Amino acid sequence: MFHNETTSSTSDLQSSDDCDEVATWSILPAGTSTYRDLPRAAEAAFDLPLDSDLIYILSRGSNLAGSVAIRDDGATGANVVKINVRIYYTAPDILKMCKLCLLQSERGKNGVGIFTPPRSIPAGYRMFFDVHISLPSAPQSSFVRINSLETHLPNFRHEVGNLSKTIDFGSISLQSSNQPIVVHSLLAQRLNMKTSNGAIQGLFTSLSADLRSSNGPILADVKLSNGGNGASTLDLQTSNAEITAKVSLVSQAQHATGGIFRVAAKTSNGELDVSFPTAPHNSVLHLDTQTSNAPSTVSIHKTFEGEFRLQTSPRKAMVFYDQSATDPTGNRRTRSVNYVQDRRGGVSGKAVWTPRVGAQTLGSIVMKTSNADLQLVL
Secondary structure, X not given: OOOOOOOOOOOOOOOHHHOOEEXXXXXXXXXXXXXXXXXXXXXXXXXXXXXXXXXXXXEEOOOOOEEEEEEEEEOOOOOEEEEEEEEEEOOOOHHHHOEEEEEEEEOOEEEEEEEOOOOOOOOOOOEEEEEEEEEEOOOOOOOEEEEEEEEEOOOEEEEEEEOXXXXXXXXXXXXXXXXXXXEEEEEEEEEEEXXXXXXXXXXXXXXXXXXEOOOOOEEEEEEEEEOOOOOXXXXXXXOXXXXXXXXXXXXXXXXXXXXXXXXXXXXXXXXXEEEOOOOOOOOEEEEEEEXXXXXXXXXXXXXXXXXXXXXXXXXXXXXXXXXXXXXXXXXOOEEEEEEEEOOXXXXXXXXXXXXXXXXXXXXXXXXXXXXXXXXXXX
């Protein structure tokens, strides 16, 4: 379920000076905190219009750390998104240093800001924020539409609930650092996940997806959908960690055929394993994978037609295919797979179903690594 989206962003992010409203912290009863070293707790919340062009939350300042959960546990039919922020802290003076602000600098863009002092606060003054973004529950057999949702929360762990069957995002962008992003399921026309020193893990359905980390693995199950208007893209990028991805290619066209898909998966010093369990007939896939000092394996659906190039040194590049594979279109065509190996161990070749119908565009596969084996399964 995809609709035309409204494009918005928070490229010029606000400071506490831009607060339209400052929340009053409500001090919670003793014993509320589950953190032994952070005995005090307080909370505040804002309701943001559901039909906003952009809903966002950001943090600025020092000593910031926390977690954010995104759930569809609001009231059915509600016209607001509730953002609740709970702070766990040590010294009473901390509440005077921390602001929770409503940000509405531009029409249609509604956000919440967590602001702490720009310089380090005194030793012994510690805090931790729990953010809960509560989306309305969807009526049975329908979706709640969110035009755009963004987080800019360094050092915050992100967890997204099972939303793919209830919430329809035009776009969603979750940005953190030094913490993982865990997604149970998510549906968005365009999605962006970015962190560092942490994993990105989850189930994603999108027309365009970009998952980026560093020093953290990417473990993704992606349904990449194509509506016939240009290529659908998937970019997976990290470093010093593995990429394991299962990518199901889906066409929204009549008869669920065709579509152009561009997929890139790049890491370093980490194993790479990408598989394509499903793909439409007559679709075009362009795949580029790259790692170093680690093996790489790609398993392609038998609908693939195009050229492939595998490059590694000084190890082996290997191609495997089923010689008795049946025509996925049911037209009893025969698959032809031919390849040659060069002196440096690289492999180049081509896979097509014959006889070919018309002047259909061919896809391409490029695989690169070093000091490890490459394996392509057709």
